[in-house]
Amino acid sequence: MSVTELEFQASVVEAAPEQAIEGRSQWQLTWRRLRHDKMAVASIVVILIMTVLALLAPVFAAVLHHGEYQAFTGAGLSSAGIPVGPGTHGFPLGTDYVGRDLLVRILYGARISLFVGISTTLMATVAGVGMGLVAGYFGGHVDTVLARFADVVLAFPILVLALALAAIYGPSLLIVLGVITFFSWAGIFRIVRGQTLSVKEKEYIEAARSLGAGPWRIMFIDILPNLLGPVLVLATLYIPTAVVFEATLSFLGIGIPAPTPSWGVILSEAQNYYQVAWWYVVFPALALLITTLAFNLLGDGIRDAMDPRTERLFAARGNRRQRRTRKARPAGPDALPPLTVSELGE
Amino acid sequence: MALTRFLIRRILTGIVVLWVVATATFFLFFFRPVDSVARQLAGRAASPQVINEVIRRLGLDQPILVQYWHFLGNIVHGNLGYSYYNGEPVKTIIAQDLPITASVVVGAMVLWLVVGLLVGILSATRARSTFDRVSTVGVLAGLSMPTFVLGELLIIAVFVPLNQHGFSWIQTGYAPLSEGLIPWMGHMILPWITLAAVQAAVYTRLSRGSLIDTLGEDYIRTARSKGMSERRVVYRHGLRAALTPVVSQLGIDIGVLLGGVLVVEQVFGLSGLGQDSVQAIDTGNLPVILGFVLVASLFVVVANIIVDAAYALLDPRVRIS
Numbered sequence: 001m002s003v004t005e006l007e008f009q010a011s012v013v014e015a016a017p018e019q020a021i022e023g024r025s026q027w028q029l030t031w032r033r034l035r036h037d038k039m040a041v042a043s044i045v046v047i048l049i050m051t052v053l054a055l056l057a058p059v060f061a062a063v064l065h066h067g068e069y070q071a072f073t074g075a076g077l078s079s080a081g082i083p084v085g086p087g088t089h090g091f092p093l094g095t096d097y098v099g100r101d102l103l104v105r106i107l108y109g110a111r112i113s114l115f116v117g118i119s120t121t122l123m124a125t126v127a128g129v130g131m132g133l134v135a136g137y138f139g140g141h142v143d144t145v146l147a148r149f150a151d152v153v154l155a156f157p158i159l160v161l162a163l164a165l166a167a168i169y170g171p172s173l174l175i176v177l178g179v180i181t182f183f184s185w186a187g188i189f190r191i192v193r194g195q196t197l198s199v200k201e202k203e204y205i206e207a208a209r210s211l212g213a214g215p216w217r218i219m220f221i222d223i224l225p226n227l228l229g230p231v232l233v234l235a236t237l238y239i240p241t242a243v244v245f246e247a248t249l250s251f252l253g254i255g256i257p258a259p260t261p262s263w264g265v266i267l268s269e270a271q272n273y274y275q276v277a278w279w280y281v282v283f284p285a286l287a288l289l290i291t292t293l294a295f296n297l298l299g300d301g302i303r304d305a306m307d308p309r310t311e312r313l314f315a316a317r318g319n320r321r322q323r324r325t326r327k328a329r330p331a332g333p334d335a336l337p338p339l340t341v342s343e344l345g346e
Numbered sequence: 347m348a349l350t351r352f353l354i355r356r357i358l359t360g361i362v363v364l365w366v367v368a369t370a371t372f373f374l375f376f377f378r379p380v381d382s383v384a385r386q387l388a389g390r391a392a393s394p395q396v397i398n399e400v401i402r403r404l405g406l407d408q409p410i411l412v413q414y415w416h417f418l419g420n421i422v423h424g425n426l427g428y429s430y431y432n433g434e435p436v437k438t439i440i441a442q443d444l445p446i447t448a449s450v451v452v453g454a455m456v457l458w459l460v461v462g463l464l465v466g467i468l469s470a471t472r473a474r475s476t477f478d479r480v481s482t483v484g485v486l487a488g489l490s491m492p493t494f495v496l497g498e499l500l501i502i503a504v505f506v507p508l509n510q511h512g513f514s515w516i517q518t519g520y521a522p523l524s525e526g527l528i529p530w531m532g533h534m535i536l537p538w539i540t541l542a543a544v545q546a547a548v549y550t551r552l553s554r555g556s557l558i559d560t561l562g563e564d565y566i567r568t569a570r571s572k573g574m575s576e577r578r579v580v581y582r583h584g585l586r587a588a589l590t591p592v593v594s595q596l597g598i599d600i601g602v603l604l605g606g607v608l609v610v611e612q613v614f615g616l617s618g619l620g621q622d623s624v625q626a627i628d629t630g631n632l633p634v635i636l637g638f639v640l641v642a643s644l645f646v647v648v649a650n651i652i653v654d655a656a657y658a659l660l661d662p663r664v665r666i667s
Contacts, residue, residue, distance in 0.1 A: 163627045244492040248609060251494050252624065267498060271613075274502050281502055285495045292490040300486070 026229070026306075033305035040301025046294040054110035061108075064090065066101035068108045068261055073099050083277040094279040097269055102280065105261035106287050112262045113291060116173075117243040120180040125235045127181070128188025129227070133219045135189070136196025147193065150186040166254035176255050180242050188234055195227045229306045236299035240292035247288055263288045349655075356654070360647035367643045368421070371636055372414060404430060417636070426640070427633035436637035439622065444641070446520050446618035447607055449530070450537050454610075455603075458542035462549025463592070469550070470557035470588075471580055481550060488547025493606055497540040497613035505536060518614045537610045544606075545599065552595055557588040589660055597653035604642050 034040050053060075061067055075089040077099040086094045093103040135146040162179045169175060199205065200223060208222050249255030250264025258265045263284045270280040401407050405416070420427060426436035469478040501518070508516055515532040523530045560566065561584050569579045608620035615621075619638050626634035 163624065166627075240490060244490075247492055248494060252609065252612060267495065271498065274498065275506055278502055281498050285499060288492060288495060289490060292492070293486065296486055296490050 030229075030302070030305045034301055037301045037305060039297050040305070043294040043297040043301065046290060047298065050110055050291055050294070051114060053107055054114055057104065057107035057111060061101075061104045064092075064101060064104060066091070066104050068104050069100065069259060071098040071100050075099070083273060083280055085277070086279050093283050094277065096266065096280055097273055097277075102266075102283060105266055106263070106284055108261040109263040109266060109284065110287065110291070112173075112256060112260070113243045113246060113288070116176060116180065116246040117239040117295075120177055120184060120242045121235050121238045123177075123181045124184035124238065125188055125231060128185040129192050129224070129231060131185070132189040132192025133196055133223065136193040137200055137215060137219050137223070139197075143193070146189070150189050153183060153186040162249055163252075163254055166249075171249075171254050171257045173256055173260075176246055176249055179249070180245050184238055184242065187238075188231060191230050191234060192227055195230070196223055199223050199226050233299055233303045233306065236295060236302055240295040240299075243288070243292055243295070352655070353651070356651045360651065363647055364640060364643050368418075368636060368640055369414075371639045372417060372632075373410075421640070426637040429634050430631050431629065436633050439634060440619070440637055440641055443617065443619045443622055445522060446616050447611070447620060449520075449523070449534055450541060450607060450610060450616065450618065451603060453534055453538045454541035454545075454606075457538050458545040458549060459596075461542065461546040463553050465546070466550040466553030467557060467580070467585065470554045470561070473558060478554075481554075485547040485550050488543050489551075491543060493540060493544060493609045494613055496543055497536070497610060500536050500540060501613070520616050520618075537614050537616065540613065541603075541606050541610045545603075548599075549592060549595070553588065553592050556591050557584055560584050560588040563587075586660060590657060593653055593657050593660060597650050600646050600649045600653075604646075 057068075066072070072089075072095065075084075075091075077095065078084055083095045083097055083099070083102075084091060086092065088094070091101050091103070093101075093106065096102055096105065131146050135143040162175070165175050165179065196219075200218075205218060205222055208218050213222070246255055246262065247264035247267070250262045251268045253268065255264055256262040258269065266284040267281065267288075270277070270284070273280050398407075405413060408416075417427070424437075426440070428435055429439065465481050465484075469475075469481045472478055505516055505518060508514075515528070516535060517529075517533045518536070519533060521529045521533045557580075561580070566579060566584055569583050570576075574583075604620075607618070608624060610616070611618045611620035612624065619641065623635060623638040625631075626638065
């Protein structure tokens, strides 16, 4: 998913007018809507399961007596030296090319994927929000420099830089984290900067300033809460992008160095065995796909839940299950538009 | 007149961009220690004298600015330099690789534009129908699928079983067009699908959203109330305006595409620009890397000029300037 696509989706949310109904905060409303979205709930469950499995990786390794790096050249390989299939000799998902337990390696791989996905997104979000607020609030030269910098970052062929760094310094986790973070903050920066530019002209900001609030207080206490919605959506959608990015880098041999069990590393090793060991490719691929799909679905769900117009769509459809949320809205003449912009990002 | 001025200005900017990219790449790679290249060339057991001789012959002993000046001078004369390893002109390597990479890129682009726009238009005109729901799920799956995983899965699920059953049209590797259209397509079809899938999902989503948005505009209502046929309203009035964000996305994606080519060539064993540049980076073959980066940037610059011109043709509100 490209950065513009993400911004596009986030801009749909940011365009949504603020709605406050009977003292229920926007976050409470969002949560209520999210709870009724079956796909979003399912994706939260999948993400939680994946996280628990990743955390329990050492437990699985201990119970199976199969370490993540432990090669079982006897039981783990057939007499022809080919990996054994799922279920044979106590390997639930089979083995890899040197006879290591594929399940244990996939579970350890989940730790790396989730860690890279979440930590780079967090760093990129903090950097993007911070710089976006500063650029949007102070304007002038600061803004020009930061905005140009972001443009350059967005236009740069990312993979080429990753290749170059890996060639110079050798592949490592640190380079992966650095490259992904470096290319992720710019999208968040643009959204935050644009929003700050418009919010800072509002009367309540002027009021805060006339009461003696300093620029940092205004930025982080008065402006920031307005931007959390689009930032949250964008960040959720960045996690799967980062997970895929790490896997791709590792697959090309410029990400996490083997033998560390990253999903990209496993899939890269499996490349030469697809004719004889389907499980070697299919299971890590499935793990990757399920994880990214869950985060994408959750991001879409949060975006829809944050958009007050989603309710109207449900109402227009006469969906009975949505009636409870529909009650919250007064039935005005504009309550039933045929189609709205919130359809855009579906 | 306006078009000529636009073209001249864009070409001049393009040259500046190419210069910046070439310079940045040159200096980025120059931080690699020079003797690592020489050591690989001369062999592990080479004496320091031999290594110094190799460094001298490649011109790597000269000050960096002299080397840089030499490099720029050569480019102006149409010489992209020679591979460190076998002395082959970089131009020859590019000429060999370009048809392969172009086959992958152009075919995939046609595929994803056709699929993306078609599905997007059909979903937009039948919003919330079963077709729309199915396509929405498909879009999400496409967006979540890493390119290399799709490539691997296609090899396992399509290439291997088909070839085991004697159906050998679909192949990996490359067959030049001169061997005929059918074999060429057989080699290209899996790379095309792999590269196009993610992008088709992006374009479906984009064109669907854009068209739904456009069809809500007042002038569409006017067109309908004039009694114009629905088909004409959608395709003549709606689509034209709805295509503008799609076209500008295309300009951005051309850069992204280069990364995708790298992965696809790796998975399907195509020795095009992508695979050879990975190899060149691995071995520190600076002239080859620089040549490839320049060709890639040239491609991006030219494509963006075309996209911007197309943008102005599609949307009368945009003026070429």
